[in-house]
Amino acid sequence: MRVVQVQRGEPTGVVTDPGSQQTLRWSSVVETLDRHDIPDGLPFVIDEDGSLTGCDKLNTYLLTAWRQRAYDLRSLRNFHAYHLARLLRFVRARNGGASVDLTATTTEDLTAYRDARQEEVQSTTLATEFGCFASFFYFATQVGWMQRDPIPRWGRNNRNTLISHTRRDRQARFLKAAQTKYFLEAGLRGDGYDPAGAPSYPERDYAYGLLLATTGLRREECAYLLDAEVPAPGTMDAESVHVFDRLGKKQVTRSIYITPQVAHAVDLYRQTERRCMVLAAQGRLRSKVSSGTLLVVDDIIERRGKRYVAIGSQRIPMATFSNQQRMKAVRMLDDGTIDPLALFVSRSGLPPGLERWNQLFTDARERVQSTGHHDQPPSHVHVTPHTMRHSYAVRMLAALMAGGRSRQGGPYQLLANPVLTVKQLLGHASVETTMHYLHAAETWTEDVPAALSATTADLVGHTESDPGPDAEAAAQDGASDSDPQNGVVW
Structure with a gap:
């Protein structure tokens, strides 16, 4: 259905x-x-x-x-x-x-x-x-x-009478860096598992989860990203961060930040599994184009630093290109290949449905729950795509608060309000929603990355330019079982 x-x-x-x-x-x-x-x-x-x-x-x-x-x-x-x-x-x-x-x-x-x-x-x-x-x-x-x-x-x-009308207090539903990393690698990518139980498209599923965990995108927002929105790593230097706008819930437009580590992981999927799926689906895509069920665009163009989707005389800003349009938009390449605009595709050549992403997370939960690994998610956290957004919010808020404490008395203290910054990163319509994460961030006391790139490095891995093993050990110190995750109302 x-x-x-x-x-x-x-x-x-x-x-x-x-x-x-x-x-x-x-x-x-x-x-x-x-x-x-x-x-x-x-x-x-x-x-x-x-x-x-x-x-x-x-x-x-x-x-x-x-x-x-x-x-x-x-x-x-x-x-x-x-x-x-x-x-x-x-x-x-x-x-x-x-x-x-x-x-x-x-x-x-x-x-x-x-x-x-x-x-x-x-x-x-x-x-x-x-x-x-x-x-x-x-x-x-x-x-x-x-x-x-x-x-x-x-x-x-x-x-x-089927629905309770009282608010329930819940334990904080977020994962620490080591727990997130283990879920992404062992759960979604299937590292260390027998091929019979491994995911069909491990790099795609890993890239999807990694984008959720490092950008704060919602499930649907991430599922219908355009391929052009995530740059190839060759276009970025080691210190740069790629920024693009994305229209989200309640028509709130916010900036999304992509680091080189994330771009590299996405490009590995792009050059392997995505390329094979798109080529194998050419017959089905061509049939859908012939029947008029797909949206054929002319090209993606850039003007004054902003990207647009060109359809005839129309120029639609990429940021406002709707999810319904993203699901079925394709373009014809010079060699005749039909290329979906969407980053994440399935065997049909078009994006998987949201229910499919839910099932992939269910499969990932089953993989990690049976391992007994010390970094597997705690039992009270039912990991879903939205859990990655919660985890991103808590980690970023805690990191920004730690940075703010080190700059106490600085001239720009009010301009760097951590809650308002995370509100913008998540695209919340109200700051009250962001405040729900504040208690969890305050009680998460381990040494956290001071910036987005460092947070991403904890999930993807470290490069030669990263801090030494002592610094890495300090960043991972919070993965111990003794560190409390206190209750918070979401």
């Missing part, structure tokens, strides 16, 4: 109806979309075989919600379609894989879903998901699809 979206493109070529296997001209498909006033960007859910039958009611709900202006397209894409599709997959799994409709959901299904998800996500995230569910089930009962709402409620305010 996949979440896709309407995209007209150029009205050329043909498309095959997966249900009847009839061939339709793409222009007639576009005419149908226009006649029913269906906008580009509207999400809809399809089964793996391309059919819509089992998702018909869910797609009707999404279209009706947009037509009645209940939610905007961005909210429908990023929240409602995504969470409802995940619930439908869960319900079908509980029904033995049968292609049931979302209206088959029972209270028992929702309770089981809650119990499974609350071990993986924060209570606020789970509340967001159940908010999407509540909207669908209310609509389904109103139009007669369901006899009753499966969400149990109480009182005159119809309070959802």
Whole structure:
């Protein structure tokens, strides 16, 4: 099951109806979309075989919600379609894989879903998901699809009793440098494992995890990075840091910093696994280009230090190029090769879905949990892509605070406020969100790197220009089991 979206493109070529296997001209498909006033960007859910039958009611709900202006397209894409599709997959799994409709959901299904998800996500995230569910089930009962709402409620305010409305204190969900390094190498890259249990694309998975851990990117932001956004190491000197802008959550644009060590790790994946996957996928990519399902761009150009994606007469700033565009954007190279703009690709030649990255982290957790290694993540930390963002925030905040203490009384002290700096690095809309990391950073007392490059070196490895073994030992001292990780509310 996949979440896709309407995209007209150029009205050329043909498309095959997966249900009847009839061939339709793409222009007639576009005419149908226009006649029913269906906008580009509207999400809809399809089964793996391309059919819509089992998702018909869910797609009707999404279209009706947009037509009645209940939610905007961005909210429908990023929240409602995504969470409802995940619930439908869960319900079908509980029904033995049968292609049931979302209206088959029972209270028992929702309770089981809650119990499974609350071990993986924060209570606020789970509340967001159940908010999407509540909207669908209310609509389904109103139009007669369901006899009753499966969400149990109480009182005159119809309070959802499946979700706790109290905040929970949690232990700090971050990894220290040595723990992060071990998870990246042994978990995601599979170092030291039998080839039968190793990941299929170890350098890709490692590069993805490393970018999360050294930039603070969110899972989706990192998954849809463009290849052009991460430079080749040959274009950087040993002391330089590459900077580019990335549009994130709540339309906040922030600067992302890439060090030479990270660029080198990404380039190893780029020159090996990515190159092989793109070449092997040429037939599938060419078919998608012919059917008009991909976004073919002319080139990536640079003007006055800023990069743009050129599509005909359009010049779209790379920073504002949407994730939906990044997922399907390709360009034709001079030798005729179809090259995806995305950095991370799968066997299809296009980026893996977000659920695939979740599964890769699940596999990585299973690899490291059985080792008993002293640097494996602590039992209370359920490592997900977002854990890498937490870890980056705590390490950077602690490093900046340590640097600030050494500059006490300096003339630029107020300009280098660590909390405000990390707020900008993470793209938080409110400083209150960043303050959640402050207690963890204050209680993390080991000697931490003083700058971003040093932090990255702890994860990737050291070069001849790095400090000597005594300094390295001091930086790794915090990996001991005796160092406390105190509780913090995320």
